[in-house]
Amino acid sequence: MEFAERYQERAAALPGAVLWTRTADGEPFRVLPDGCMDLLWVEGELLVAGPDRRGWIGSAEPGVRYAGLRFAPGTAPGLLGVPAREVVDLRLPLADIWSPRRSRRLADRIGTAADPALALEEVAGALFDAVPDxxxxxxxxxxxxxxxxxxxxxxxxxxxxxxxxxxxxxxxxxxxxxxxxxxxxxxxxxxxxxxxxxxxxxxxxxxxxxxxxxxxxxxxxxxxxxxxx
The missing domain is CATH 1.10.10.60 (Homeodomain-like)
Incomplete structure (x- = not known):
C-alpha cells in the first residue's frame, strides 16, 4: 500500500493555537524552529514537542497518523506546567510531565474518538484554563x-x-x-x-x-x- 504525505492545519479554539494533522508517507521531513511548543497525539501516544533551536530531519513509517496542537510562542509552559527551557529540542511523553495515569486516560479518550484531532482540541480546551502571562x-x-x-x-x-x-x-x-x-x-x-x-x-x-x-x-x-x- 502506498501513502501520500497529507498535512492540514487550521486555527484551533484555543487562542493563538493551530490544530494540525499529518499522515506520514515514509519519506524524511524537515522540522524548522518556530518558537512554539506542540502537544502531539501519535498513534495512541501523547507527546510534548519542545521549542527547537535548529531545524532537524525526522522520519516515520508510512501511514503513521499525527494530530497536533501548536501553541503560540510562550503560552504552552503555563498550560502544560513545564518551563520551556526544560524541553528545548526534546520530544517526550506527556507522562513524563503529568502522571502516567492521567496521560493514558487522555490518550485513550483521543484515540477512541472518531476524529482524534478534534478530540485533542476538545481535551485541551477543557483542561487548559491558565491565565495568559x-x-x-x-x-x-x-x-x-x-x-x-x-x-x-x-x-x-x-x-x-x-x-x-x-x-x-x-x-x-x-x-x-x-x-x-x-x-x-x-x-x-x-x-x-x-x-x-x-x-x-x-x-x-x-x-x-x-x-x-x-x-x-x-x-x-x-x-x-x-x-x-
Whole structure:
C-alpha cells in the first residue's frame, strides 16, 4: 500500500493555537524552529514537542497518523506546567510531565474518538484554563518591533538577566534567539509569497541578502534556495 504525505492545519479554539494533522508517507521531513511548543497525539501516544533551536530531519513509517496542537510562542509552559527551557529540542511523553495515569486516560479518550484531532482540541480546551502571562505578550510585541534587549528589559520592569531567565522559561530561548527564530519564520513566509531574497532581507530586518542566507542556513541547516525548493 502506498501513502501520500497529507498535512492540514487550521486555527484551533484555543487562542493563538493551530490544530494540525499529518499522515506520514515514509519519506524524511524537515522540522524548522518556530518558537512554539506542540502537544502531539501519535498513534495512541501523547507527546510534548519542545521549542527547537535548529531545524532537524525526522522520519516515520508510512501511514503513521499525527494530530497536533501548536501553541503560540510562550503560552504552552503555563498550560502544560513545564518551563520551556526544560524541553528545548526534546520530544517526550506527556507522562513524563503529568502522571502516567492521567496521560493514558487522555490518550485513550483521543484515540477512541472518531476524529482524534478534534478530540485533542476538545481535551485541551477543557483542561487548559491558565491565565495568559502578560509578560509573554509584552516580550513578543517588543521583539517583533525590533526593540533592543536593554530597552525591552526596562519596558517590562526587569533587569536584562531577569528578562533572559524569564524568556528561557516562557520560550526556551533568550530574547535575541527568539528574535532570530521569529524573524526567520516571517522571512520564509514572505519568500514563499513570491518576494525575492533581497526584498525579504530588506523588509525583515536583515543587513542584506547575504545575512539572510547565513541566518537561514545556521537555523535550518540549508540555504533558503534549497529550503524553499
Amino acid at each position: 502578560r509578560l509573554v505578550s509584552q516580550v513578543l510585541r517588543g521583539v517583533r518591533r525590533g526593540v533592543a534587549v536593554p530597552a525591552l528589559a526596562r519596558g517590562v520592569g526587569l533587569s536584562e538577566r531577569q528578562l533572559y531567565r524569564r524568556c528561557l522559561d516562557a520560550f526556551g530561548y533568550g530574547p535575541k534567539m527568539l528574535d532570530r527564530v521569529l524573524r526567520l519564520n516571517l522571512a520564509l513566509d514572505r519568500a514563499r509569497a513570491g518576494l525575492s531574497f533581497a526584498e525579504v532581507a530588506a523588509r525583515t530586518g536583515y543587513a542584506d541578502q547575504a545575512h539572510f542566507t547565513r541566518d537561514v542556513k545556521a537555523l535550518t541547516g540549508v540555504p533558503p534556495k534549497i529550503l524553499l525548493a
